[in-house]
Amino acid sequence: MSPKVLVVDDEPGIVQMIRKFLEKDGFSVALAYDGVSALEVFKKEQPDIVVLDIMLPRLNGWEVLKRLREDSQVPVLLLTARSLEEDKIAGLGLGADDYVTKPFSLRELSLRIRAIMRRTAGQVYQKPMVFGDLVLDPEKMEVSIAGKKVDLTRTEFQLLKTLYSRPGKVFTREELLNAVAGDIYESYERTIDTHIWSLRKKIEPDPSKPQYVLTVFGVGYKSGK
Amino acid sequence: MSPKVLVVDDEPGIVQMIRKFLEKDGFSVALAYDGVSALEVFKKEQPDIVVLDIMLPRLNGWEVLKRLREDSQVPVLLLTARSLEEDKIAGLGLGADDYVTKPFSLRELSLRIRAIMRRTAGQVYQKPMVFGDLVLDPEKMEVSIAGKKVDLTRTEFQLLKTLYSRPGKVFTREELLNAVAGDIYESYERTIDTHIWSLRKKIEPDPSKPQYVLTVFGVGYKSGK
DNA sequence: ACCGGATGTCAAGATGGCGTCAAGGAGCGT
């Protein structure tokens, strides 16, 4: 299934040109010509990446980006006529993933899209991860052990997901804290222990002999297996 | 543990300016002024991200990038004087992660570095080190001898890793103590002996005839091989 | 071969990390 790109720009000529090129390049393409319909189409089409012009009727690009970010981490590539630095900074701050300044070449656009998708790979197509008995579905935020569904809190799920994102790797409490709390840095590292403990109570058949979440004394935790 | 940035540019003025700003922004910074030393410094310093000028003496930026990519997935941000599109495309093709066109603002540079680090967080992968029978996986904090896994404590692992970080080099007890305890300096040097002993008990087939951790009488210890 | 200092060996005590749990607080939906 080819990755789907939503292209938002108010100039039909440009949009069609982009669509044609991207389709030839193996993408599937959805279109929108103003900010409001961009959000609608996004909801309906669930694209893997959004190419977004800043200057748009009805709702400008900044606004669209902001609203998208309210409930999606979809990668966004901004199209901007100006190459003003303030624009770039503002865009980065709002969570844009890259820029292309008009005029741009279609080839460059396509390359950048691919680059972004490489970078965010695994966040876009979130297939369930299977580790023997343990199944982790990031999309549904669901975990099952030996076929039995287990309810985890957000933090517990994040912990488990992080640990199993690189099976065997030892994570320090600091790393886990970052993964769980975002770079917020004020927290007490031992809080992680408590979350690990409640996680174990939920997923380990015998929490005193953990199989899925192992302690590495003096360092941190790692996934089993 | 602040992220380390390697800055490579042949103009000392620019380099110093960048260094100063990045350090104020909470990064630790390593420097190189030409392509060849960039590779050397990279090896030694193991930075988390590389800021690389294209125009460099001795080995240009493209070449440096190519060689880096041969055995590292470290994120690379390119500095380019021109904003030629071919440059951008070539760079993306070679696996650069982002661009900044000169002249750029330090603030933007810093923002881009942060953006890249967010994207690549937790994806930098440290390869296991292989020495014949002995395999040392720093990331998993795991050691195996002839395919058989051995459990080490943190100190034992650190010792072994340190010794094998420069195979053959003789380390004094003081050096090993530093590597193990961080610069804390109150410890009894003979403590190292005890750790060496328990390490040998775990990894040496015949601890009385060590192969992996050798004694250098009157000086310290070194790795076998 | 002998001697003195260096290293190996080991066990017991000190240290500090972790499991455990309860209480308080923040956030959220009703």
Added chain:
DNA sequence: ACGCTCCTTGACGCCATCTTGACATCCGGT
């Protein structure tokens, strides 16, 4: 506002690991 869940913090005690010290053994120089 209420109750709910989840997150955070702190206390306590156990236990793995580290450290220390004692004694045995080894090494290198004379």
